[in-house]
Amino acid sequence: xxxxxxxxxAGVSKAxxxxxxxxxxxxxxxxxxxVLAAISASEYQPNLLARQLRTAQSHMLLVLxxxxxxxxxxxxxxxxxxxxxxxxxxxxxxxSASQRRRESAWLGLLTGKVVDGVITMDAASTLQxxxxxxGDAPWVQCAEYDPAIAxxxxxxxxxxxxxxxxxxxxxxxxxxxxxxxxxxxxxxSHQREAGYREQLEQLGLPWRGVAYAEEISCxxxxxxxxxxxxxxxxxxxxxxxxxVLAVGVVHAALEAGLxxxxxxxxxxxxGIPFTRSLNPPLTTVEQPMYQLGARSVQLLLQRIRRPTSPxxxxxxxxxxxxxxxx
Amino acid sequence: xxxxxxxxxAGVSKAxxxxxxxxxxxxxxxxxxxVLAAISASEYQPNLLARQLRTAQSHMLLVLxxxxxxxxxxxxxxxxxxxxxxxxxxxxxxxSASQRRRESAWLGLLTGKVVDGVITMDAASTLQxxxxxxGDAPWVQCAEYDPAIAxxxxxxxxxxxxxxxxxxxxxxxxxxxxxxxxxxxxxxSHQREAGYREQLEQLGLPWRGVAYAEEISCxxxxxxxxxxxxxxxxxxxxxxxxxVLAVGVVHAALEAGLxxxxxxxxxxxxGIPFTRSLNPPLTTVEQPMYQLGARSVQLLLQRIRRPTSPxxxxxxxxxxxxxxxx
DNA sequence: CTGAAAGCGCTTACAG
DNA sequence: CTGAAAGCGCTTACAG
Numbered sequence: 216x217x218x219x220x221x222x223x224x225a226g227v228s229k230a231x232x233x234x235x236x237x238x239x240x241x242x243x244x245x246x247x248x249x250v251l252a253a254i255s256a257s258e259y260q261p262n263l264l265a266r267q268l269r270t271a272q273s274h275m276l277l278v279l280x281x282x283x284x285x286x287x288x289x290x291x292x293x294x295x296x297x298x299x300x301x302x303x304x305x306x307x308x309x310x311s312a313s314q315r316r317r318e319s320a321w322l323g324l325l326t327g328k329v330v331d332g333v334i335t336m337d338a339a340s341t342l343q344x345x346x347x348x349x350g351d352a353p354w355v356q357c358a359e360y361d362p363a364i365a366x367x368x369x370x371x372x373x374x375x376x377x378x379x380x381x382x383x384x385x386x387x388x389x390x391x392x393x394x395x396x397x398x399x400x401x402x403x404s405h406q407r408e409a410g411y412r413e414q415l416e417q418l419g420l421p422w423r424g425v426a427y428a429e430e431i432s433c434x435x436x437x438x439x440x441x442x443x444x445x446x447x448x449x450x451x452x453x454x455x456x457x458x459v460l461a462v463g464v465v466h467a468a469l470e471a472g473l474x475x476x477x478x479x480x481x482x483x484x485x486g487i488p489f490t491r492s493l494n495p496p497l498t499t500v501e502q503p504m505y506q507l508g509a510r511s512v513q514l515l516l517q518r519i520r521r522p523t524s525p526x527x528x529x530x531x532x533x534x535x536x537x538x539x540x541x
Numbered sequence: 542x543x544x545x546x547x548x549x550x551a552g553v554s555k556a557x558x559x560x561x562x563x564x565x566x567x568x569x570x571x572x573x574x575x576v577l578a579a580i581s582a583s584e585y586q587p588n589l590l591a592r593q594l595r596t597a598q599s600h601m602l603l604v605l606x607x608x609x610x611x612x613x614x615x616x617x618x619x620x621x622x623x624x625x626x627x628x629x630x631x632x633x634x635x636x637s638a639s640q641r642r643r644e645s646a647w648l649g650l651l652t653g654k655v656v657d658g659v660i661t662m663d664a665a666s667t668l669q670x671x672x673x674x675x676g677d678a679p680w681v682q683c684a685e686y687d688p689a690i691a692x693x694x695x696x697x698x699x700x701x702x703x704x705x706x707x708x709x710x711x712x713x714x715x716x717x718x719x720x721x722x723x724x725x726x727x728x729x730s731h732q733r734e735a736g737y738r739e740q741l742e743q744l745g746l747p748w749r750g751v752a753y754a755e756e757i758s759c760x761x762x763x764x765x766x767x768x769x770x771x772x773x774x775x776x777x778x779x780x781x782x783x784x785v786l787a788v789g790v791v792h793a794a795l796e797a798g799l800x801x802x803x804x805x806x807x808x809x810x811x812g813i814p815f816t817r818s819l820n821p822p823l824t825t826v827e828q829p830m831y832q833l834g835a836r837s838v839q840l841l842l843q844r845i846r847r848p849t850s851p852x853x854x855x856x857x858x859x860x861x862x863x864x865x866x867x
Numbered sequence: 868c869t870g871a872a873a874g875c876g877c878t879t880a881c882a883g
Numbered sequence: 884c885t886g887a888a889a890g891c892g893c894t895t896a897c898a899g
Contacts, residue, residue, distance in 0.1 A: 217892070217893090218892065218893065219892080227869075227870085228869065228870045228871075229870090229871095229892090229893080229894090230869070230870060230871080230872095230894080230895080231868090231869060231870075233893070233894055233895085234868095234869085234894095236893095237894080241868060241869090242868070242869085243868060243869085246868080246869080260649075260652040260653065261653060261892085261893080262594075262653060262654050262891085262892050262893065263649070263650065263653030263654060263655045263893095264590060264593050264594045264599065264653065264654050264655060264891085264892080264893090265594055265875090265891070265892035265893035265894090266892080266893055266894075267590050267655075267875095267893090268588070268590045268591055268594055268875050268876070268877090268891090268892085268893075269874080269875050269892080269893050269894050269895085270875085270893085270894070270895095271875075273590070275633075275655075283609070283615045283618055283619060283622075284612065284615050284616055284619060286610065286612065289609045289610050289615050290610055292609055292634075292636070293609060293610060293636055296609075296634070296635075296636045300643065300646070305633060305635075305647065305650065306633070306634060307601075307631060307632070307633050307634070308618075308622070308632060308633070308634040309622075309631075310618070310619055310622045310623075317626065320626070321631065323586075323589070324589065324631065326586040327586065327587060327588060327589030327590065328588050328589060328590050328876095329589050329590060329593075329601075432814065433814065433815050433817065433818035434817075434818070436818075437818065459815065462815055462818050462819070463818050465820070466818040466819070466820060469820050488758065488759065489759050489785065489788055491759065491760075492759035492760065492762075492763065492788050492789050492792040493788070493792070493819070493820075494791070494792060494795050494819075494820050543876070543877090544876065544877065545876080553885075553886085554885065554886045554887075555876090555877080555878090555886090555887095556878080556879080556885070556886060556887080556888095557884090557885060557886075559877070559878055559879085560878095560884095560885085562877095563878085567884060567885090568884070568885085569884060569885085572884080572885080587876085587877080588875085588876050588877065589877095590875085590876080590877090591875070591876035591877035591878090591891090592876080592877055592878075593877090593891095594875090594876085594877075594891050594892070594893090595876080595877050595878050595879085595890080595891050596877085596878070596879095596891085597891075654892095
């Protein structure tokens with residue numbers, strides 16, 4: 216009704232008001248002025264819902280995330296949001312905790328046409344479930360992905376990064392390099408552990424030590440280190456698959472009376488800003504968090520704009536940031 | 542059209558399908574069964590946009606946040622999301638960075654009927670600008686608020702918390718208690734500094750030292766401490782208005798060769814989980830982050846459901862968590 | 868350059 | 884208990 220009010224006020228048809236609103240070229244200058252005047256006089260606000268229904272696009276993106284509280288995730292979301300905004304899109308955030316029930320509630324927004332596409336950062340193990348709900352709607356998998364699913368993905372070479380890190384620690388003279396991994400629902404857990412084992416194999420280092428954290432938290436990291444420390448021969452270095460876990464590893468190490476890095480070198484993963492200000496500052500494998508998010512949006516919009524465009528699998532570069540903990 | 546397809550398939554009218562979809566009571570059992578069968582046979586998915594347009598409610602909430610990367614904020618968002626979900630609402634997240642341009646783009650979703658209400662966590666100084674855009678739409682201010690604005694708010698007693706913390710440090714024998722504050726666009730900065738000054742006054746402690754961090758980051762916290770350390774008589778204790786700043790304070794202190802807490806006691810603010818695993822573990826003033834979020838949703842829904850319901854100003858309890866840094 | 872009309876996919880009084 | 888019709892507020896061919 217509201218656009219009708221403006222039309223009445225300006226003495227034109229609804230169609231003309233709509234054309235002015237959408238900046239269509241063929242509108243006579245003084246007609247446009249009259250409409251514009253009526254718009255501001257009436258303080259008209261377009262009903263976006265109606266527009267979305269009519270044009271069948273919402274310019275909204277759904278983001279499914281497992282834990283917004285993880286600094287890695289929140290930084291990626293920042294990249295997603297910035298790029299989305301630059302392209303005229305808004306985002307809905309679902310902190311799914313990888314729970315199927317919650318995810319399907321949110322994915323109803325996809326089938327319900329409330330969003331134009333979805334970016335998932337969920338554990339790979341739940342992606343298969345989700346796939347059925349998403350069908351062939353535009354979908355990009357960010358950081359975590361399932362190679363068996365025909366959707367685009369953006370991530371890093373986790374296996375390579377783990378290999379290189381083990382090689383780096385070995386190069387520093389470490390011989391008993393442990394891995395503090397997260398639970399195996401994540402693809403990256405598999406990939407990083409594979410890289411870890413491969414490289415030890417290749418280097419001919421016999422010692423192995425892998426502990427699995429129950430969740431991504433400092434406490435879980437501490438707990439995992441304590442497990443490794445119980446071995447007859449304890450590790451002299453640890454790679455943790457998350458900076459958050461690494462904080463806990465360092466904490467437990469100091470608590471156990473070890474010196475970092477003298478007795479135990481520690482390397483984290485992700486490159487979260489605060490790692491720089493820890494004591495000691497943490498060596499870490501930095502992921503391009505912001506770009507992971509931004510690139511995901513680009514691939515998604517590509518799909519939304521041209522549904523036939525091919526699936527893309529992107530691997531972004533990582534880099535080691537060396538600090539005092541190793 | 543889709544509901545029409547189902548209607549055709551079931552041999553009933555669109556109205557009846559709609560009634561079944563919305564679980565209206567007065568539908569004959571076998572009619573309903575026929576409709577249900579048609580729904581699953583056709584894999585019908587309701588168009589939520591159409592429903593929202595028709596019913597004039599979207600069951601979506603807008604959350605305006607200044608920095609999702611701040612662990613305090615992301616934890617509050619978790620509370621918001623959980624409560625929203627429990628009540629059948631979804632959330633849109635805007636990481637506004639307190640930028641007016643971005644905020645107005647998002648608030649267009651409010652006037653455009655895409656969301657039913659808004660929760661802001663923006664700096665108080667920008668709230669006044671926003672107020673005009675929000676008009677009298679349902680609005681709750683979370684953590685940050687402007688007392689002059691007639692919208693509900695949920696926060697803690699910042700002044701009281703600061704007073705108590707100063708008293709606590711003084712009780713530990715500290716005489717030169719400094720404050721690492723954030724920039725003064727925030728209401729909490731004013732409130733906490735007021736409490737800080739009041740309590741020093743009351744205790745008859747003459748020493749004052751306040752440094753302002755340029756942003757909420759570890760580096761900015763370090764920078765602020767370095768300023769305080771330049772005074773002729775350096776502080777023997779510091780209260781930082783954010784745990785993130787406190788991490789930087791501790792880092793800079795150790796770097797300067799000070800022992801924490803022997804030479805410098807440090808207390809943070811917020812109660813972010815990882816403070817427990819720092820070295821040394823950080824004493825902090827814990828805010829009920831999750832509840833701040835959850836309560837905001839409750840007040841907002843109250844407003845949405847009964848637009849005439851009164852403005853509520855809630856103050857939630859905080860508590861000190863004592864650890865080794867003080 | 869502009870208007871009348873149809874339609875996006877629902878829900879909801881109003882009849883019967 | 885069910886259906887026909889109106890309407891939410893837009894946009895977009897189609898005429899003229």
